[in-house]
Amino acid sequence: MKDYHINVFWSEEDKCYVADIPDLRHCSAFGATPTEALEEVLNAREVWLAVARERGDPIPRARYRPLIYQGVR
Numbered sequence: 001m002k003d004y005h006i007n008v009f010w011s012e013e014d015k016c017y018v019a020d021i022p023d024l025r026h027c028s029a030f031g032a033t034p035t036e037a038l039e040e041v042l043n044a045r046e047v048w049l050a051v052a053r054e055r056g057d058p059i060p061r062a063r064y065r066p067l068i069y070q071g072v073r
Contacts, residue, residue, distance in 0.1 A: 004022075004064070005021070014030065016032060023063055027044050029041040
């Protein structure tokens, strides 16, 4: 299984870093630093996947890929 893409960004509204996994609906976490947000979302991913397996829900394949701009100066 390929790893899921993770977005990490600063939220001005929340005044903290947010990490989310687009392929796993509602799987996100917060942190005071980008590293903390990443660590938290990795924990959230494990819980998300464990609950899905327990319920017999389908596990989404890793599909999301961010748009990459090429040739932009």
